[in-house]
Amino acid sequence: MSQEYWRWKEYNWRDEKIDWKEAETITAGVDVGSVSSQTVVMTDGKLFAYSNMRTGSDSPDSARKAMDWALEGTGMKLEAIKYVVGTGYGRVNVPFAQKAITEIACHARGGNMMYGPTVRTILDMGGQDCKAIHCDERGKVTNFLMNDKCAAGTGRGMEVFADLLAVPIEDVGELSFEVDEEPEPVSSTCVVFAKSEATALLRQGWPKSKVLAAYCSAMAHRVFTLLERIGVEKDFAITGGIAKNAGVVRRLEKEVDMKPLTSNYDTQIAGAIGAALFAKALLEKSRK
Amino acid sequence: MSEVKKYKTEALKTWQKAKELRQKYYRDYATAHERGGLRWTGGAWCFDAIPAGLGDDVYPITGEPYAASCAFNKPFSTECLEATEKRGWARDLCSYMRNYWGSMYLDKFAFGGKYPKPDFAFQNHICCSHAKWYQHVAEYEGIPYFCFDVTVGPYSELDENRLVYLVNQLHEAIEWLEKTTGREYDDEKLIQAVYNECRATTLWAEICCLNRNIPAPLEEKTMYSLYVFGTLQKASKEVADFYEELRDEVKYRVENQIAAVPTERCRLMSDTQPPWGFLSVFRYLEKFGALSVGSLYTFGLIGIWEDKPDGSWGPRTTPQEEGIKIETRDQALRILADWNLSKPEWQHFYDPQLKSEMMIRIAKEWKLDGVMLHYNRGCEGLSLGIAENRLALQEAGFPVMVFEGNMGDEREFDFARTMSRIDAFMETLELKQLEP
Amino acid sequence: MITAGIDCGAKNTKVVIRRDGEVIAKSLVLSGFDQKAAAGEALEMALKEANLSKKDIEHITATGVGMKEAPFADDTITEVGSVAKGTVFLFPNARTVIDVGAEEGRAIRADGTGKVIDFAINEKCAAGAGAFTEAMARALEVPLEKMGEFSLKSQNAVPMNAQCAIFAESEVVSLIHAKTPKEDIVRAVHDAIASRITSMVRRVGIEKEVALVGGVARNVGFVKSMKDDLELEMLIPEDPEFVGALGAAIAAAENR
Numbered sequence: 013m014s015q016e017y018w019r020w021k022e023y024n025w026r027d028e029k030i031d032w033k034e035a036e037t038i039t040a041g042v043d044v045g046s047v048s049s050q051t052v053v054m055t056d057g058k059l060f061a062y063s064n065m066r067t068g069s070d071s072p073d074s075a076r077k078a079m080d081w082a083l084e085g086t087g088m089k090l091e092a093i094k095y096v097v098g099t100g101y102g103r104v105n106v107p108f109a110q111k112a113i114t115e116i117a118c119h120a121r122g123g124n125m126m127y128g129p130t131v132r133t134i135l136d137m138g139g140q141d142c143k144a145i146h147c148d149e150r151g152k153v154t155n156f157l158m159n160d161k162c163a164a165g166t167g168r169g170m171e172v173f174a175d176l177l178a179v180p181i182e183d184v185g186e187l188s189f190e191v192d193e194e195p196e197p198v199s200s201t202c203v204v205f206a207k208s209e210a211t212a213l214l215r216q217g218w219p220k221s222k223v224l225a226a227y228c229s230a231m232a233h234r235v236f237t238l239l240e241r242i243g244v245e246k247d248f249a250i251t252g253g254i255a256k257n258a259g260v261v262r263r264l265e266k267e268v269d270m271k272p273l274t275s276n277y278d279t280q281i282a283g284a285i286g287a288a289l290f291a292k293a294l295l296e297k298s299r300k
Numbered sequence: 301m302s303e304v305k306k307y308k309t310e311a312l313k314t315w316q317k318a319k320e321l322r323q324k325y326y327r328d329y330a331t332a333h334e335r336g337g338l339r340w341t342g343g344a345w346c347f348d349a350i351p352a353g354l355g356d357d358v359y360p361i362t363g364e365p366y367a368a369s370c371a372f373n374k375p376f377s378t379e380c381l382e383a384t385e386k387r388g389w390a391r392d393l394c395s396y397m398r399n400y401w402g403s404m405y406l407d408k409f410a411f412g413g414k415y416p417k418p419d420f421a422f423q424n425h426i427c428c429s430h431a432k433w434y435q436h437v438a439e440y441e442g443i444p445y446f447c448f449d450v451t452v453g454p455y456s457e458l459d460e461n462r463l464v465y466l467v468n469q470l471h472e473a474i475e476w477l478e479k480t481t482g483r484e485y486d487d488e489k490l491i492q493a494v495y496n497e498c499r500a501t502t503l504w505a506e507i508c509c510l511n512r513n514i515p516a517p518l519e520e521k522t523m524y525s526l527y528v529f530g531t532l533q534k535a536s537k538e539v540a541d542f543y544e545e546l547r548d549e550v551k552y553r554v555e556n557q558i559a560a561v562p563t564e565r566c567r568l569m570s571d572t573q574p575p576w577g578f579l580s581v582f583r584y585l586e587k588f589g590a591l592s593v594g595s596l597y598t599f600g601l602i603g604i605w606e607d608k609p610d611g612s613w614g615p616r617t618t619p620q621e622e623g624i625k626i627e628t629r630d631q632a633l634r635i636l637a638d639w640n641l642s643k644p645e646w647q648h649f650y651d652p653q654l655k656s657e658m659m660i661r662i663a664k665e666w667k668l669d670g671v672m673l674h675y676n677r678g679c680e681g682l683s684l685g686i687a688e689n690r691l692a693l694q695e696a697g698f699p700v701m702v703f704e705g706n707m708g709d710e711r712e713f714d715f716a717r718t719m720s721r722i723d724a725f726m727e728t729l730e731l732k733q734l735e736p
Numbered sequence: 737m738i739t740a741g742i743d744c745g746a747k748n749t750k751v752v753i754r755r756d757g758e759v760i761a762k763s764l765v766l767s768g769f770d771q772k773a774a775a776g777e778a779l780e781m782a783l784k785e786a787n788l789s790k791k792d793i794e795h796i797t798a799t800g801v802g803m804k805e806a807p808f809a810d811d812t813i814t815e816v817g818s819v820a821k822g823t824v825f826l827f828p829n830a831r832t833v834i835d836v837g838a839e840e841g842r843a844i845r846a847d848g849t850g851k852v853i854d855f856a857i858n859e860k861c862a863a864g865a866g867a868f869t870e871a872m873a874r875a876l877e878v879p880l881e882k883m884g885e886f887s888l889k890s891q892n893a894v895p896m897n898a899q900c901a902i903f904a905e906s907e908v909v910s911l912i913h914a915k916t917p918k919e920d921i922v923r924a925v926h927d928a929i930a931s932r933i934t935s936m937v938r939r940v941g942i943e944k945e946v947a948l949v950g951g952v953a954r955n956v957g958f959v960k961s962m963k964d965d966l967e968l969e970m971l972i973p974e975d976p977e978f979v980g981a982l983g984a985a986i987a988a989a990e991n992r
Contacts, residue, residue, distance in 0.1 A: 068877070101909070104913070105913045140903070215770070215805065240382070240386045241385065717857075720801075723814050724857075727814050727816070727817045728816075728851070
């Protein structure tokens with residue numbers, strides 16, 4: 013297979029300005045999802061370094077790999093991190109974590125930091141599931157709902173489409189707007205059959221942009237029906253990989269009729285941020 | 301393939317009247333209050349003869365046909381279904397119920413305007429969904445609700461005890477109606493309603509029997525728009541009169557060999573409710589010279605039948621034809637109960653074997669070449685045992701094809717795939733599409 | 737007499753050319769988005785191999801999901817019909833045909849002349865077709881061609897609960913995290929598809945002999961899972977993915 017269009021870029025990042033040796037509390041959150049894994053390292057509650065990579069199939073060591081990659085070039089070793097919280101689908105496989113906390117709680121907490129205390133509804137569009145979370149001003153979960161029986165509206169679905177249409181996944185959003193008018197959304201609920209529906213449309217002569225528009229539209233609507241069941245309370249924010257896909261986000265905005273808050277942080281690390289913050293709180297509690 | 305025979309064909313003369321009658325039904329319901337009348341909601345199987353005793357200005361809206369009308373309008377149906385799901389109801393519940401509720405939640409009437417709130421709900425429990433459906437409507441709308449239980453077993457096992465169990469509830473129903481509406485009950489109107497119902501349902505069975513003719517004077521897609529009156533208000537004189545007119549026209553068509561499908565060369569039947577949003581499936585069949593002449597559903601949901609002396613299935617003899625004069629309320633209720641309990645569509649809720657037997661009988665007596673079964677995810681009652689029915693029909697020597705779908709939820713119907721299945725089925729029957 | 741059959745499948749387009757009952761050429765190309773172009777390409781390739789030109793072919797019949805896109809076809813036959821014909825031609829004793837393609841699985845009962853008596857097609861579920869193995873191969877990072885032999889190494893049957901192709905992927909990931917040996921996971925994938933297919937086969941009833949055709953029949957791991965489930969030997973042709981095109985070519989000879 014030549015180019016893998018679904019393979020989004022993995023990366024790591026660190027804050028060059030922070031001297032971690034001066035920090036009082038060094039904590040980390042590791043979010044091992046079914047599609048991607050992130051590690052966030054915090055010094056005194058500030059973002060110091062993070063990594064974002066595919067969970068992969070080859071090892072249960074995704075957590076370790078994500079951590080090593082986040083620390084790469086920082087000079088920091090794992091031992092320097094005083095408290096690690098694991099979260100996500102594979103949270104049981106973070107052997108170096110002191111505690112595991114659900115991704116719902118971590119997303120709410122992370123979203124609170126990323127978007128501020130006014131956020132009340134967080135929509136996490138992850139690799140294989142979608143979560144609608146209500147939280148209070150402290151980032152504590154008050155209600156939540158997950159997608160039902162279905163991958164349409166998740167990152168995996170989007171990857172399948174990018175691959176099918178041979179469009180790099182980062183370009184999907186913009187390309188989906190290169191249409192004169194919005195087409196009807198694809199009718200299949202199931203991603204697998206949406207694929208054959210899309211193939212049929214392409215054979216009918218539809219340009220890729222139109223097919224993507226139809227799919228993004230269907231995805232946005234599917235997610236919207238999930239949100240409707242729990243209600244959207246101001247302020248509203250979107251986390252997860254799909255938050256980077258303008259094709260879905262802008263269409264969803266229209267249906268929700270509310271502009272989501274934005275953040276300087278990478279939307280995919282929300283869970284890991286929340287986990288790292290929980291780690292800090294737990295560390296401080298243990299020190300008392 | 302030998303030369304295709306071409307029969308005469310003609311549009312149905314009573315078609316326009318059918319359209320008008322249906323529009324009038326929903327208009328009467330919506331505007332009932334303007335005339336000081338009452339309106340009520342309940343299932344199509346419910347005994348509308350009973351509220352008829354409250355006066356000539358009492359109008360029902362029956363849930364299933366109304367929901368089918370919603371489902372027929374795909375964008376409206378999706379809105380209704382999503383409104384229902386928004387409240388947390390699961391998607392695998394009865395799709396009629398979900399459409400109906402959605403219309404109620406949205407306060408939108410499928411025929412325009414707001415959803416006309418009923419004055420009371422009057423219902424019988426034919427299945428789990430029906431038991432809860434109108435209870436929820438009553439709670440949501442804040443209206444009085446009466447229901448009665450009809451589960452007494454198959455008609456062949458009906459005895460005095462079981463009949464009286466039902467009849468007693470009907471007596472109670474009348475008392476409840478009087479109390480709730482404040483109107484005095486008129487037994488004479490009840491008796492007339494019972495006569496009407498017997499006449500209407502027997503006429504419909506007669507019309508179905510006329511479809512034994514080769515070529516068939518009617519095909520199933522058209523029949524859906526005609527049998528519906530029996531689901532709207534079978535105890536009304538208007539419906540009985542209409543069916544008489546229709547029966548006369550269909551007889552005329554048979555006498556003059558006027559076909560529904562001029563290229564008829566393959567006779568099929570379907571079963572369970574069709575996917576209401578995709579009735580074009582039936583038109584597609586015609587491209588092969590094939591048609592559906594009906595189904596146990598179309599024949600037996602409204603029609604009331606009996607075994608005729610020559611062993612064939614035919615319209616049940618009405619009390620009027622037997623010379624029975626109904627004189628009391630109790631007698632009327634007994635006849636009404638017995639009449640309804642003999643409904644063919646009701647029997648197979650008790651045993652798929654009963655349904656297989658009826659289906660095989662239809663296939664034989666209507667001289668069919670094959671069967672198309674709709675594995676309908678939207679209706680637990682009618683889908684019950686359908687896989688066994690398929691096996692029984694095949695064992696009896698009839699080719700069967702199946703397709704999956706949902707009568708009221710178009711998201712569960714795959715149009716393209718169903719068409720290709722029909723292609724494959726036609727191939728097994730050695731039929732190619734006819735030249736246009 | 738020279739005829740051709742073209743099978744415009746969801747993933748691959750196949751052509752078979754026959755002269756007087758013998759296969760003289762075949763070709764396979766990816767169907768891609770432009771089915772018309774793929775059909776043309778496949779035909780060209782086969783003609784080249786047979787050293788013929790298009791006008792030498794007396795009759796071309798098309799089958800497969802994209803059959804209407806083959807502009808040069810004289811007529812069409814459904815996949816169910818073509819697969820039955822092709823299989824019974826190759827195995828005159830075959831009465832039950834299991835065809836597993838990229839997007840659909842089919843179970844067909846046929847008579848001795850290759851005529852279809854009854855059929856079932858997998859409904860709305862990709863976990864009974866080749867697309868499922870492809871997706872799993874990607875999730876496991878095992879080349880698709882190696883999936884078969886990989887699963888034969890398995891010593892343990894691990895149950896897979898997910899019904900849905902998409903969610904099966906997360907189940908695979910969780911099995912990896914539970915340190916399940918990869919061979920066992922691959923086998924679990926094959927067992928899952930096989931169980932879906934065999935339940936479909938049972939709907940039409942099993943009459944010997946049973947034949948297994950379609951691209952997925954090349955997967956020895958899947959074949960073993962099917963054998964274990966059905967508890968009988970199946971007839972598998974040498975080029976299982978060409979059976980549809982072969983059947984179409986046979987139909988072409990009958991229809992010309």
